[in-house]
Amino acid sequence: MRIxxxxxxxxxxxxxxKRIVAKYGLLxxxxxxxxxxxxAAGTELGKKAQSYMDSGALVPDVxxxxxxxxxxxxxxxxxxxLDGFPRTVNQAAELDxxxxxxxxxxxxxxxxxxxxxxxxQRMTGRRxxxxxxxxxxxxxxxxxxxxxxxxxxxxxxxxxDDSLEVVANRLKxxxxxxxxxxxxxxxxxxxxxxxxxxxxxxxxxxIFENLDAFVKV
Ligand code: AMP
Numbered sequence: 001m002r003i004x005x006x007x008x009x010x011x012x013x014x015x016x017x018k019r020i021v022a023k024y025g026l027l028x029x030x031x032x033x034x035x036x037x038x039x040a041a042g043t044e045l046g047k048k049a050q051s052y053m054d055s056g057a058l059v060p061d062v063x064x065x066x067x068x069x070x071x072x073x074x075x076x077x078x079x080x081x082l083d084g085f086p087r088t089v090n091q092a093a094e095l096d097x098x099x100x101x102x103x104x105x106x107x108x109x110x111x112x113x114x115x116x117x118x119x120x121q122r123m124t125g126r127r128x129x130x131x132x133x134x135x136x137x138x139x140x141x142x143x144x145x146x147x148x149x150x151x152x153x154x155x156x157x158x159x160x161d162d163s164l165e166v167v168a169n170r171l172k173x174x175x176x177x178x179x180x181x182x183x184x185x186x187x188x189x190x191x192x193x194x195x196x197x198x199x200x201x202x203x204x205x206x207i208f209e210n211l212d213a214f215v216k217v
Contacts, residue, residue, distance in 0.1 A: 007112030031085035056169030112196035
């Protein structure tokens, strides 16, 4: 299975990917996580991405496509779920081209649909673990001990791009540049629309229902 998970920032892509990976044993490739690792390591790529990420804008396609194609081709035989990529029609077309060149394709697309006000409420309350990447929410998905990661005891942080102003920019980028990707895939692939306004466990159940049926086919 080669899966793309689409959805606005804050739709729960990261949380759902971790659950998909745990159940189906896929490799999780998150463009946002890779960029944050590059930034933390102080690489040229990380430096290039920094100002875009801090303002909530998209990093240029050429940078992202090269980075993600490299990540995918490191494990060519492995099935994966892509999280946060592709985010533009151009990225989707470049991904298809690169997969086609080695006889592969995207098998299924999950589209997490969510209202903007729910996104704003979720993202400003989001906290994440700087060590393992686990994601929590101050109201909807609390850790066992406030402010501390359940997995490794690290102090949880708020991502700098989860402020209200930056969230508004990220939503704008999503509507202008990423929503057309859904139509791109609807023309060529199986796209499952999932109501992501629901709580995390309900969304997981919907995703598993669709993927289980897909896997049986
Ligand atoms: P995320 O964690 O997926 O919300 O990504 C955080 C930030 O990284 C985004 O706001 C963008 O600035 C950048 N980014 C991540 N993935 C992409 C992508 N596929 N294309 C362009 N920019 C991206």
